[in-house]
Amino acid sequence: MNIVFMGTPSFALPSLIELVKSFGVRAVxxxxDRPSGRGQKLTPPPVKQFALENGIECFQPESKIELYESLESLKPDCVVVVAYGRILTGDMLKIPKFGCINLHASLLPRYRGASPIQRSLLAGDRFTGNSVMLMDEGMDTGPILSRQVLRIDQEDNYQILSEKLSKMGAVLLVETLKLWFRGEIKPKPQKGNPTYAPPIAKEELRLCWKAHAQSVLNRIRAFFPEAYCFTPRGERIKILKARLAEGHGEEGQILDKKRLVVACGSGAVEILELINQKGKKVSGEEFLRGYREGFLL
Structure with a gap:
């Protein structure tokens, strides 16, 4: 089976690894490569790094024309897509005889789009999952081949939940492909009202203490490790871990002298771990020892 894998971030790696073990992968x-880090050094995506380390041919097309030409030259029997980051056009979808199969980290049609895991955490969902679908020209609108459900734990943040879904999804993807190639599974249309998961905007990362405490906590979990607020001096701090706490006061007011409990529009949250003004990871208690402002903005 001539399989071409399309993916970019670390979320795609477990699927690529399982595909290599089970079928072999012709190309990635x-x-x-994109600028990354403080020095903005060109950095290859995790999927490229794996391909190079394992002797798999790698293509990085810049345009739709280049992408089409790459696919056409490879003549794949099946294209497997996991978090590639670009929508495939109709002419591309027609190239492989077994179609283009996509692993998407939500229970479709819920959270079609670029950020299903973050949006699920932001909404405070109790369950999420993976869907394997046969791609069509729409954005995550193709018929479903298989699904799996995962309960979201209170301790889950974006990083933890992503790792869970990526590992579970890799196994589901391979098992689904085996059935698909043998003709033992039929695509089923998506059922239910669709919701959408647009890309995360920079302004969404800032915490709003006027919100309900649960909403603040959901935002911290969804945007880990980038959710932030400011001190009254204009210093940015990133909030990594928190939990609901008792107390009330003015929005952003610190309510305890020993624990970093912050009042919200309704309720309060206790910040357990953060990155302070100097870029150092500290506990809420450590932060309070040298902090005299009494508020977070």
Missing amino acids: ITQP
Whole structure:
């Protein structure tokens, strides 16, 4: 079976690894190297790094034309897509005889789009899951081949939940492909009202203490490790871990002298771990020892 894998971030790696073990992968198509870190050094995507380390041919097309030409030249029997980052056009979808199969980290049609895991945490959902679908020209609108459900734990943040879904999804993907190639599974249309998961905007990362405490906590979990607020001096701090707490006061007011309990519009949250003004990871208690402002903004 001539399989081409399309993916970019670390979320796609477990699927690529399982595909290599079970079927072999002819080539990998991934996004171009992007500037990363403080020095903005060009950095290859995780999928490219794995491909190079394992002797798998790698393509990084810049345009739709280049992408089409790459797929056409590879003549795949099946294209497997996991978090590639670009929508495939109709002419691309027609190339492989077994179609283009996509693993999506939500229970479709819920959370079609770029950020299903973050949106699920932000909404405070109790369950999420993976869907394997046969791709069509829409955005995550293709018929479903298989699904799996996962309960969201209170301790789950974006990083933890992503790792769970990526590992579970890799196993589901391989088992689904085996059935698909043998003709033992039929695509089923998506059922239910669709919801959408647009890309995360930078302004969404800032915490709003006027919100309900549960909403603040959901935002911290959803946008880990980038959710932030400011001190009255304008210093940015990133909030990594928190939990609901008792107490009330003015929005953003620190309510305890020993624990970093912050009042919200309704209720309060206790910040357990953060990155302070100096870029150092500290506990809420450590932060309070040298903090005299009494508020967070």
